[in-house]
Amino acid sequence: MTESRQPPARFNAARYCLGENARLRPEKTALILVGDGSEARLTFSEVDRAVRGIGAGLLRLGLKPGDRVMIRMGNDADYALLHFGAIAAGLVSLPSSPQLTEGEAAFLMENSGAAVVALAGGCTVDPAVLGDRILLDAAAIADLKAGEPLHDYADTAADDPAMLIYTSGTTSRPKGVLHGHRSAYGRRPMLEHWIGVTEHDVMLHAGTMNWTYTLGVGLSDPWSVGATAVLYNGPRDPGVWPQLIARYGATIFAAVPTLYRQILKYGDLPAHDLSSLRHGCTAGEALSSELLDAWASATGKPLYEALGMSEISTYISSGPTIPVRPGSPGKPQPGRRVAILPVDGAFEPLPVGESGLLAVHRSEPALMLGYWNRPDEEAEVLRGEWFVGGDLARFDEDGYLWFEGRNNDLMKAMGYRVSPNEVEVVLAAHPSVAEVGVAELPVRADVSVICGFVVLQPGAAPDAGALLDWCAERLAAYKRPREIRFLDALPRTANGKVQRKRLAEVSLS
Incomplete structure (x- = not known):
């Protein structure tokens, strides 16, 4: 049944x-909380x-x-x-x-x-x-x-x-x-089809407890099946994670791709016994094919990626029942109702191969009740019987999802969604700043950082350090720009709107 x-x-x-x-x-x-000693x-x-x-x-x-x-x-x-x-x-x-x-x-x-x-x-x-x-x-x-x-x-x-x-x-x-x-x-499809957790597992999560990724995958999910959760609250040295896997016999490890990359670089993996580990789970950022291959080569263990958001947790993934296909986050987990909708017009799902907005059916029990006192924004994401999060994507003939960008300007930083508007408001309040745009700046093939693109007030000296310090006093660490670039003018549309997607290319010209 x-x-x-x-x-x-x-x-x-x-x-x-x-x-x-x-x-x-x-x-x-139920819980092992490890500190520095x-x-x-x-x-x-x-x-x-x-x-x-x-x-x-x-x-x-x-x-x-x-x-x-x-x-x-x-x-x-x-x-x-x-x-x-x-x-x-x-x-x-x-x-x-x-x-x-x-x-x-x-x-x-x-x-x-x-x-x-x-x-x-x-x-x-x-x-x-x-x-x-x-x-x-x-x-x-x-x-x-x-x-x-x-x-x-x-x-x-x-x-x-x-x-x-x-x-x-x-x-x-x-x-x-x-x-x-x-x-x-509503998280139940994740348990078998992404995390692969049972009562016999030991789940080590690399996140902090304030993050829903940790509260969900690190605690709620293992506890819902009677598994043991291991969390860490000591110094965030990438080398500590292989030690913890070995010490506690972790069978599943969950983190963001950036941390897996750091572990490969600094973790001295050959020095630790990772035989208990069955696989790693990753979410929050796109998992590159290069990182997937590098982790498998170094550990012999697979990485299973999932796609989700605060409004619905994860609903597309690879996992024990969904083979990994490099470059794709996976398929809709069995039991999920997921579709691709036209960017404009009808709410009818598009056929395989056609690009549009990634949508989840409103009957999904994991879907939010709504936005807190934000009826206008709620109306923006609801299309008939569907919730639309803003990702542009398509499904291939085998049911795998392929991204084609976002339909808005939200950025991803260490797994958190960050609004450029929020960072721009802070930078714009600095007395030296006349205009500002904020966008992701690629620094490597699979790594981007938040960058502030600034037009200075007349006579102001370009001081990136001062602007970064200004942001550090007013924004949480994960929201802060990591770079500041100075421009003579911001690229704008004919209607005067800042073209955030062009900021990086203009700064290099």
Whole structure:
């Protein structure tokens, strides 16, 4: 009998990941958090108890179903416990990056209407912006964990909100992507057809906990099948990952292509026993054929790529059931409804071989509930029964997807989507800048960096370092330009719009 694509009507994402494990395998290690010379282990029973303790404690603070809990912390176990604790109580978890500046964090706090801000790991907030929000420090979080726990996970509907993720949009400010509890169930096709994870696996993820790639592939997915998750919060030396694979017998490793490239260069792979590893998973950036071949030559292990986005997680991949085809991210995972739509006009899927907009059917349980207070942007991505993310692509006769660029200007940096508008607003505020455009700048065949293309005010001296420092004070590290190039004028259309796709070529002419 074929498994239903849809979750049960009453469904709690935290219970789905933890409740059954606490009953069936309470003493099995759920999480290993490795630091610089330190190690912490939590069993499924301990994680379940802490999550229900946090959930109950949040409700005792007066929070109501649907209230937002913003997490602004470093990469430690409490981050994950708070995330799942909020969801367990029927609240909405808002994971945020510790790299955000106070100004960026203040925007998320105010835009989301967060009722609680969990603060630890050296992160700060502006007291003037905090207002009457409840502030949880490390001591308060410890009290929540130790308090009387929820008797059971909240009886939420599958469509009730569970997580609010902020991602770059087409404006100068990030937008909130609201997901329901059903999104955890909607990840099920990934388990077999991309990650290939079962209860017998040890999953090592290279990301930090604020990233949905980590919260999903690094925690939710292995926990949903009873596997052990290993995360690392020490110095980000590329050489540490082969050591961790060998030390913990990791069977699956997940990272972005850039990190795989760094491991090949600096990781001293022959010095480590990687025999436990079955394969690597990669997402966030395109996987080049050269890197795919280099990893296989060095390790004898395959890399499986997936394509996804904050609004729907991953839905196209290679994997144990989908053979790798170099240059393509793979096929739609079985059970997904994916199509290519015309750029303009009808909402009818195009035939094989024709290029258009990559689309996912709105019945997909992993699809977001919507954008937080952004009805105009929501309308832009919905076409009839389809969600359209902006990628131009085509399917070949074997069902593999081939990219042909983007229908907008969003950039990719270390796996994060970054809006050029957001970076341009920051650079344009510098007193030396008259005009600015921001775009990706290729530095190697398969590597691009964010670059600011600047026209200076009359009399201003070109000082790239000063502009980079300006951005460093106002933007999270992954959003900052890595290069500044100075132009006499920005390339524009006849209507005066900056032609971002021409910025790099103009700067070289």
